[in-house]
Amino acid sequence: MAPTALDIQQNVPLAPFTTLRIGGPARFFARVTTESELVEAIAFARERKLPLFVLGGGSNLLVSDAGFDGLVIHIAIDGPIDITVEQDSILYTVPAGVEWNAVVLSSAKQELSGIECLAGIPGSVGGTPVQNVGAYGQEVADTIEEVRAFDLHSGHFVDIPRADCGFGYRRSIFNTTSRGRYIVTAVCFRFNFLKKVQLTYADLKHYFEKKQPAPIEVYRAVREIRRSKGMLIDGDDPDSRSAGSFFKNPTVPRGTLDRIASELNIEPESIPRYPAGEDMVKLPAAWLLERAGFVKGYVLGNVGISSRHTLALINRGEASAADVFALRDTIRAKVKSIFGIELEQEPVQLGG
Ligand SMILES: Cc1cc2nc3c(=O)[nH]c(=O)nc-3n(C[C@H](O)[C@H](O)[C@H](O)COP(=O)(O)OP(=O)(O)OC[C@H]3O[C@@H](n4cnc5c(N)ncnc54)[C@H](O)[C@@H]3O)c2cc1C
DSSP states (O other), X not given: OOOOSSOEEEEEESGGGSTTOOOOEEEXXXXXXXXXXXXXXXXXXXXXXXXXXXXXXXXXEEEOTTOEEEEXXXXXXXXXXXXXXXXXXXXXXXXXXXBHHXXXXXXXXXXXXXXXXXXXXXXXXXXXXXXXXXXXXXXXXXXXXXXXXXXXXXXXXXXXXGGGSOOBXXXXXXXXXXXXXXXXXXXXXXXXXXXOOOOOSHHHHHHHTTOOOOHHHHHHHHHHHHHHTTOXXXXXXXXXXXXXXXXXXOEEETHHHHHHHHHHTSOGGGSOOEEOSTTEEXXXXXXXXXXXXXXXXXXXXTEEEOSSOTTEEEEOSSOOHHHHHHHXXXXXXXXXXXXXXXXXXXXXXXXX
8 A cells, every 4th residue: 555644544434423323334434634635535545446424513424334444534624714805795615624603603703693593413413415405494505605625536625605516305316316426525604794683483483482592692592492403412311313314394285185184084185295296295105104104102113203303213222223224114105105105214334
């Protein structure tokens, strides 16, 4: 092997790098702290024709028991938030390895609105544009100005403006059309000084009643609500040993509601839904699971469903990826047989 200044380890167990605490080893593992180390790691993989996988905080990840026969690049590019003040807004440029919640807290403390509802989402800044993280009525895409990334096709660093990121519900070019092409090294966010907190989510509206809250109050409220649902990572909370919501909310033609209603012998109006474009609706995956008998606290051996959140599949202790696959497949098959709907997995799967 050619000598390299970068410390590249071998056979590194990946489970400790994931919030599910599941997964076999990486054949090679590099923790990169700068853009130049990233370039070095990529060269290492290219020289040996190794497949690459980019790891952030491991909070949206299900690693197979066999692990990964390639190079895992752990993005640990850290540093202070670079702040630029413009006439009506403020720009935050943040290295990809920074913990996401720290950015939310910083902006909320500065009374900037835009990402306060995304408090408590685990993982790194670099992971947020990948699935366009969203919660409680906000999406990170609304505040992203541009994404800096290494383009594995051209071999150069590029700055991708928001308009070119292809953001949608839990999607972007980074997890669809250009999947595996870009490695995010920094994200720039724009906050408008005049933007006031706008609450659209029922839980939060109820929390504040008629009051107009400050961003920091929303930050705290969201964390409190998340904690109550086991959706805040906490070593003492077994319900938080998950990868967040395991299934996406499916988007279906409006007519599907009538079919489901007649099969279940219920009124179509009683089916919860959100508008999702012309003649389409988004159904809460949690409702489908519950109607199919997969309720909070459901147990299947070493895995189960969180006792406080229907969509969080949890590792109850010594679970393997195979255990998670078994529960996932059982749920999917039953939901498909009852509703004719294919549930899509939200966490990224590495191997298996
Ligand atoms: C308890 C809990 C609650 C959650 N709540 C929410 C929620 O409310 N809303 C929501 O949207 N998500 C939620 N998630 C999912 C997860 O936290 C987010 O998707 C997060 O942004 C993932 O970031 P990460 O750094 O952990 O990425 P990882 O899990 O490490 O990686 C996920 C994907 O992103 C890619 N990736 C990561 N970093 C980079 C990078 N720098 N460049 C290129 N690709 C990269 C990886 O290759 C992989 O494909 C939750 C997860 C948990 C465990």
